[in-house]
Amino acid sequence: MFNFIPLLGAQSSTSASQSLLELDGGVKVLVDVGWDEYFTVSKLKALERHIPSLSIILLTHATTSHLGAFAHCCKNFALFTQIPIYATTPVISLGRTLLQDIYSSTPLASTVIPKENLAESSYASGSAQVDPSIQFLLQPPTTEEIAHYFSLIHPLKYSQPHEPLPSAFSPPLNGLKITAYNAGHTLGGTIWHLQHGMESIVHAVDWNQVRENVLGGAAWLDASAGGAEVIEQLRKPTALVCSSRGAEKISLTGGRKRRDDLLLDTIRATVAKGGTVLIPTDTSARVLELAYLLEHAWRKEHSSSGSDSPFKSTKLYLASKNVGATMRYARSMLEWMDENIAKELEADEATATTKKQHKRTDSKQPGGRDSQPGGKASGPFDFKHLKLLERRIQVDKITSAKSPRVILASDASLEWGFSKEVLRKIAADPMNLIILTESYGTRGNVASEEASLASLLWWWYQERRDGVALEAGADGQNLEQVHTGGREMQIKSAEQVALEGKELLTYQQYLATQRRLLNQMPIGNTAITETAADAIDETSSTSSSSSEESDPERQGKALNTSAAVANLNRNKAGLNKDTLGVNVLLRQPGVYDYDVRGKKGRDQMFPFVSKRRRADDFGELIRPDDYLRAEERDDVDGHDMRDGGPSKDNKLGQKRKWGGTGSQGEKGEPGSRITNKRRQHDSNMTDQRGMSNGEYLTNGHVDPELDELSDASDSAGDDVPSGPSKLVVETHLVEAHLKIAYVDFAGLHDQRSLSMLIPLIQPRKLILVGGTVGETEYLASECRQKLISTSSGTAEGTQNNIFTPTNGQMVNASVDTNAWTVKLSNALVKRLRWQNVRGLGVVTLMGHLAATAVDEQQPADSMSQKRQKLIKGNAEESKLDEKSIEKTQHVAPVLDVLPPSMAAATRSIAQPLHVGDLRLADLRKILQSAGHTAEFRGEGTLLIDGLVAVRKTATGRLEVEGGGLGLPDYPARSLEGSFYAVKRKIYDGLAVIAGG
Numbered sequence: 001m002f003n004f005i006p007l008l009g010a011q012s013s014t015s016a017s018q019s020l021l022e023l024d025g026g027v028k029v030l031v032d033v034g035w036d037e038y039f040t041v042s043k044l045k046a047l048e049r050h051i052p053s054l055s056i057i058l059l060t061h062a063t064t065s066h067l068g069a070f071a072h073c074c075k076n077f078a079l080f081t082q083i084p085i086y087a088t089t090p091v092i093s094l095g096r097t098l099l100q101d102i103y104s105s106t107p108l109a110s111t112v113i114p115k116e117n118l119a120e121s122s123y124a125s126g127s128a129q130v131d132p133s134i135q136f137l138l139q140p141p142t143t144e145e146i147a148h149y150f151s152l153i154h155p156l157k158y159s160q161p162h163e164p165l166p167s168a169f170s171p172p173l174n175g176l177k178i179t180a181y182n183a184g185h186t187l188g189g190t191i192w193h194l195q196h197g198m199e200s201i202v203h204a205v206d207w208n209q210v211r212e213n214v215l216g217g218a219a220w221l222d223a224s225a226g227g228a229e230v231i232e233q234l235r236k237p238t239a240l241v242c243s244s245r246g247a248e249k250i251s252l253t254g255g256r257k258r259r260d261d262l263l264l265d266t267i268r269a270t271v272a273k274g275g276t277v278l279i280p281t282d283t284s285a286r287v288l289e290l291a292y293l294l295e296h297a298w299r300k301e302h303s304s305s306g307s308d309s310p311f312k313s314t315k316l317y318l319a320s321k322n323v324g325a326t327m328r329y330a331r332s333m334l335e336w337m338d339e340n341i342a343k344e345l346e347a348d349e350a351t352a353t354t355k356k357q358h359k360r361t362d363s364k365q366p367g368g369r370d371s372q373p374g375g376k377a378s379g380p381f382d383f384k385h386l387k388l389l390e391r392r393i394q395v396d397k398i399t400s401a402k403s404p405r406v407i408l409a410s411d412a413s414l415e416w417g418f419s420k421e422v423l424r425k426i427a428a429d430p431m432n433l434i435i436l437t438e439s440y441g442t443r444g445n446v447a448s449e450e451a452s453l454a455s456l457l458w459w460w461y462q463e464r465r466d467g468v469a470l471e472a473g474a475d476g477q478n479l480e481q482v483h484t485g486g487r488e489m490q491i492k493s494a495e496q497v498a499l500e501g502k503e504l505l506t507y508q509q510y511l512a513t514q515r516r517l518l519n520q521m522p523i524g525n526t527a528i529t530e531t532a533a534d535a536i537d538e539t540s541s542t543s544s545s546s547s548e549e550s551d552p553e554r555q556g557k558a559l560n561t562s563a564a565v566a567n568l569n570r571n572k573a574g575l576n577k578d579t580l581g582v583n584v585l586l587r588q589p590g591v592y593d594y595d596v597r598g599k600k601g602r603d604q605m606f607p608f609v610s611k612r613r614r615a616d617d618f619g620e621l622i623r624p625d626d627y628l629r630a631e632e633r634d635d636v637d638g639h640d641m642r643d644g645g646p647s648k649d650n651k652l653g654q655k656r657k658w659g660g661t662g663s664q665g666e667k668g669e670p671g672s673r674i675t676n677k678r679r680q681h682d683s684n685m686t687d688q689r690g691m692s693n694g695e696y697l698t699n700g701h702v703d704p705e706l707d708e709l710s711d712a713s714d715s716a717g718d719d720v721p722s723g724p725s726k727l728v729v730e731t732h733l734v735e736a737h738l739k740i741a742y743v744d745f746a747g748l749h750d751q752r753s754l755s756m757l758i759p760l761i762q763p764r765k766l767i768l769v770g771g772t773v774g775e776t777e778y779l780a781s782e783c784r785q786k787l788i789s790t791s792s793g794t795a796e797g798t799q800n801n802i803f804t805p806t807n808g809q810m811v812n813a814s815v816d817t818n819a820w821t822v823k824l825s826n827a828l829v830k831r832l833r834w835q836n837v838r839g840l841g842v843v844t845l846m847g848h849l850a851a852t853a854v855d856e857q858q859p860a861d862s863m864s865q866k867r868q869k870l871i872k873g874n875a876e877e878s879k880l881d882e883k884s885i886e887k888t889q890h891v892a893p894v895l896d897v898l899p900p901s902m903a904a905a906t907r908s909i910a911q912p913l914h915v916g917d918l919r920l921a922d923l924r925k926i927l928q929s930a931g932h933t934a935e936f937r938g939e940g941t942l943l944i945d946g947l948v949a950v951r952k953t954a955t956g957r958l959e960v961e962g963g964g965l966g967l968p969d970y971p972a973r974s975l976e977g978s979f980y981a982v983k984r985k986i987y988d989g990l991a992v993i994a995g996g
Contacts, residue, residue, distance in 0.1 A: 002199045004811045007046045010769040011776050011806050015065040023196045026171040030057045035068030037413035041111040055170035059087035061186045062094035063285050071099045071141045074149040083167045085153045090188025090336050093329040094284040096150040101283045101322040103140050106416035107496035110140040135727040156180050182219040184208035185747045186285035198815050205243040205770050209753045214289050216338040230760050238815040240763035243770030247779035249750045263743045265473040271404035272310040275431035280419040283320045283410035298385035319389040319409040319418040330381050399425040414453035424491050432738040438746035461740045484736040491732045498721035507724045759786045765813040766802045776804050825896040835991040842915050842991050852894040916990040945978045
């Protein structure tokens with residue numbers, strides 16, 4: 001069984017992606033927790049309803065459309081962090097920097113509390129109605145919390161099957177296997193393959209088949225087969241979930257090189273006139289491709305001494321609040337990028353080694369200098385010309401200057417980040433230019449208030465009401481730049497303001513209502529029967545070990561225990577000595593004595609927290625995070641986030657341990673030495689990278705324009721209240737006189753890729769999501785024609801196998817197979833002879849099927865046995881439980897060895913069967929290695945030794961023919977040897993099985 005439910009992104013103008021896959025046995029897999037640029041919490045209601053029944057979660061891309069709501073779900077949905085989550089390492093690292101950038105850039109990500117929830121809390125408390133114009137904000141996750149949430153994700157590598165662990169409240173996964181494949185589009189982007197019983201599901205949303213400068217193409221095609229076939233693991237799945245975005249887009253003639261030249265020519269035409277170019281982009285995914293291209297273009301222009309390129313006098317900037325961490329992670333994940341990046345790095349290291357050997361000779365020569373100080377290699381992301389900006393005051397500084405410059409800024413939607421601020425500063429000058437790097441389709445009505453600023457500019461670009469300016473490119477072709485003609489655009493700025501007076505009281509009433517609802521909510525539909533002291537003591541013994549070291553058999557009990565403790569923490573009246581018992585020595589500060597006279601049970605002993613160590617048959621379990629290099633660790637502000645964040649011992653106002661030091665120790669103390677070593681390590685890493693948050697280097701020298709701002713406080717224009725707050729939106733009308741250009745850098749599949757690959761994949765069921773209504777309908781009609789021509793099915797059958805669901809609509813895409821389960825007898829299993837065909841075991845058997853009484857004992861597993869012991873209340877119930885697990889006899893189909901009388905009759909009927917698919921190109925290599933001459937003659941014909949011809953028909957059948965017996969140069973003996981040698985090699989490449 002396979003049911004598919006798109007929660008967001010199906011036939012919709014939004015780019016967010018959320019998909020729910022329901023498999024046999026109640027297994028539910030959530031793919032992506034995307035959000036749009038408006039961060040509307042109401043769009044997560046469908047997801048919230050399914051969280052208590054989810055088994056695992058898979059993440060595909062490190063973009064807002066695929067994991068923008070991840071931190072919000074972890075913080076505000078109670079059970080979300082208890083679900084196993086899987087993603088590749090780049091998605092984890094870059095996703096962390098993305099969400100940290102979002103929450104530090106805009107208060108919209110904190111999400112506005114729905115007005116109906118505030119109205120209910122006000123009605124319950126009997127207070128006055130809430131002013132509907134006030135937008136109360138939830139508390140956003142901190143940087144440390146976001147880092148902790150991403151540390152819970154299990155990292156995976158490409159092409160390695162993995163059997164995931166289910167959540168504590170999920171049914172067994174029954175052998176579910178997940179495999180990640182490269183999807184292109186973003187670094188670490190994933191095409192997921194799920195194998196569950198007879199179901200083989202491929203989930204491919206937002207992929208790119210074309211190789212780029214930094215990213216390799218999607219892993220659809222088999223390189224060993226010459227790129228003409230889809231790899232075996234992704235071929236002919238029972239269901240393919242594919243995005244339809246870009247189905248109507250025509251690919252650019254000239255490919256990647258033409259796209260890159262078009263962007264550089266457009267920039268060159270503007271900066272040559274002294275204008276400023278703004279390129280809005282994301283903060284963690286496509287920004288790597290743009291930054292790499294521009295940096296290497298600037299390097300090339302500066303290295304050529306004879307040219308007078310305008311790039312030499314143009315400054316290049318990348319503005320984003322967390323871009324430094326993004327580039328640091330990118331430098332440590334070069335193995336995930338295209339193979340050309342590794343070759344470039346090796347060439348740079350070889351050049352640096354050569355320069356280091358001749359450094360002394362070059363330094364003695366007059367005027368001798370090295371392009372890289374110390375002979376260090378300049379890696380692909382060790383920027384010489386691209387300067388990183390992470391502060392608002394730095395962005396204001398560069399936008400106030402009049403010299404030509406190119407600014408990459410987040411975000412591409414122009415709804416948050418520095419891109420919106422830069423646009424407001426440069427919009428009035430007709431010499432400036434904004435380059436859109438992706439098409440926004442028909443995302444909403446541009447006249448409505450919900451339309452993004454990028455959608456409005458895209459509409460102006462397509463409308464071209466005020467004319468088009470044509471600029472000559474380097475190849476002589478015209479470059480189109482659309483005039484805005486002084487139109488007014490509304491730029492909204494969102495600010496976070498602290499609550500005061502009645503507003504703060506209303507917010508407190510809302511929190512009280514939510515706590516009361518949580519206290520009344522049953523956990524897992526079971527009542528918590530443990531006493532408060534037992535609950536707290538149980539969590540005391542288990543809290544010492546990490547979540548990874550917790551016993552899976554006790555996860556359900558721990559869930560109820562944590563809920564009980566949470567209820568006790570919310571109810572201050574319950575935290576007294578009578579409730580806590582002897583645990584008051586651990587739970588309440590300042591209590592060092594407890595009267596045990598007259599107490600019973602555990603209250604007579606001092607509480608002891610036992611730290612258990614997990615081990616299995618192979619030894620003690622280790623944590624791989626403990627063996628990471630320094631640049632691979634999840635550091636936030638110098639603290640290792642693997643253990644949940646910085647230590648609380650050194651917080652202000654807390655006592656230090658005996659012999660310990662504070663965060664700023666004196667000279668000679670251990671804490672000071674650690675801090676100094678940390679600072680020395682950071683400075684060394686800064687020297688290797690050539691930059692840090694406070695220094696901006698150009699060819700090894702500090703940029704004087706930004707050096708004076710290195711010590712500027714972040715508080716300038718970035719003051720954010722830490723307590724309860726509300727959202728205040730101000731609208732500014734700005735006249736736009738700048739020009740608009742468009743260069744497609746989205747890195748998504750287009751019409752050609754979709755029409756070529758889907759017929760090669762040959763899915764039995766096709767589900768189209770992730771596109772507008774027009775794109776989905778167009779791709780569905782194209783696929784119906786393509787799949788009919790490549791398959792033997794009818795038009796009606798193909799039409800029924802292509803689904804175009806809407807958000808919330810369930811699609812039954814189960815595989816149509818007739819499969820029965822039979823038992824094999826031990827005698828028959830011993831006679832099986834397996835053969836290996838492309839990694840698969842193949843065997844044929846012939847037996848006698850009969851209904852046989854089978855004795856099966858159904859013992860309860862350890863989990864159910866413990867559960868039964870808790871339920872047993874008296875002797876009668878225990879007797880019933882013992883009867884329920886006794887041996888039972890039932891009739892089942894069993895396949896046994898044929899009787900001798902039947903075996904003799906069937907042996908003459910059984911014919912040998914050849915299993916496998918031998919390609920002529922592989923056969924040619926095999927025969928050539930055996931000393932034969934083999935060459936292709938015509939289409940689909942292989943000639944061996946000039947005597948034997950091998951043909952392969954359209955149905956896959958191999959035909960072997962021999963001729964030329966009368967030729968004097970080739971006697972019959974030679975012909976006979978070649979003929980049987982060819983047949984022998986063909987048989988060696990196939991599995992010959994016979995049922996006897």
